[in-house]
Amino acid sequence: MRITTKPYSHSGPADSNWLGQQLGNSSGEQTNYTVFNFISCSAYGRYSFSYPVDSPIAGLTHEASGTSYPVYPTGVQGIGYVVGIRDPNASKWMSVKPPYQQVYPAPGQGGMDMSSLGFSVQMKLIATDRLKTGSYTIPAKVVATMRAADKNYELIPGINDVRLWLNSTVVNVNASGCKVTPGSVLQTVSLPPASTSEFSGVGSSAAQSTSFSVAVDCDPDISVYATMTDATTPANTSDTLSLGRGSGADGIGLKLYKSGESTPVKFGPDSSGKNNTNQWYVGKSSTGNRNITIPFQARYVQTKPKIETGKVEASSTITFSYQ
Known part of the structure; x- marks a missing residue:
């Protein structure tokens, strides 16, 4: 047949x-x-x-x-x-x-x-x-x-x-679809040093933060969605970025915030599929506005009752979905 x-x-x-x-x-x-x-x-x-x-x-x-x-x-x-x-x-x-x-x-x-x-x-x-x-x-x-x-x-x-x-x-x-702008492809984001005295317990954040942004240039009429993925722990779906292998500190993590928002980004699988876990809507391109920029802030967060001082390293990726 x-x-x-x-x-x-x-x-x-x-x-x-x-x-x-x-x-x-x-x-x-x-x-x-x-x-x-x-x-x-x-x-x-x-x-x-x-x-x-x-x-x-x-x-x-x-x-x-x-x-x-x-x-x-x-x-x-x-x-x-x-x-x-x-x-x-x-x-x-x-x-x-x-x-x-x-x-x-x-x-x-x-x-x-x-x-x-x-x-x-x-x-x-x-x-x-x-x-x-x-x-x-x-x-x-x-x-x-x-x-x-x-x-x-x-x-x-x-x-x-x-x-x-x-x-x-x-x-x-x-x-x-869209193309990620060259300056957004690979970024190193540096946060100022923080002291253990600046934290008050699990879930507390230090005052320090660092801003960065990711931008894409799109064809017209594209609804852009995005998912942040924890590169160290890809299965992580929480709102706290894991420490990388180069870290010496313990009891500390990082949270990423979209600029102007008080709720941190939740992480999800590295997938461009529609309705991916913790995927969010970014915006829609048009003929007159083909560039879409997402500003972020990174902050330290206490993750354990006791903090061990040392170097903090973490990495994440962002995957766009063109819908």
Whole structure:
């Protein structure tokens, strides 16, 4: 069996697709009632199964009509695929998932010996990462193997496995976004020295602070979002930046504030995906205002009841999302 998905064209912000979301109307569907014909065989078919060929992308699924689909890589950055399957007489789609999916009889339904078995198959292209401008050809590839078995779950002599193909399709992307200004790319921010006497307990801050800013130049009509990530502890989702390996001090951390705000920035994963943890809205570019600047302040904060004096080093990154 071969499935052809519709060509897909994207024009707009690079991160406008939710990860795990179908790309436009990029789908294809086919039904074949006689993928396996048992008339001339020694046994009838009682079961059918589908086996994926690729390994799913970790942590990413596509949800549709109550079914969760693992997403598989196409080989093109930012684009994956999912495969839905069902018996032609069944109403609910199931996902082709590891290690296999029984297709006939459908889960919860009784089966019987069949003189033939078929499949209904659908495929969708799915967003897996930021889309980059260009024209991409997704090569034809085998995405699943379909198999029939007798009442004893054994292969039937003369009935070979059937491969399910995704035919080649073209994806055209014209993605708009921003560029970080040269002065913002790599910055060293120095805070004045502080004395232990300036802190009054866990959560207290010293008076010293240092200002810095990060700026991007954008195409018009881009909604810019950002996530700060703790480079030392990337899983950190608190509002306190961890000390780096070069630090000699203990009981001290850093908080980063957007200028004019009293609530510190919370850290999140290094991802440009929409709705990333602790991602915040920065602003929207326009034809007349393509530069967006974010001013920050850095402050010391006490993190433990006892402070050990010494050198303080910490590092963070900022990831922009163009929506």
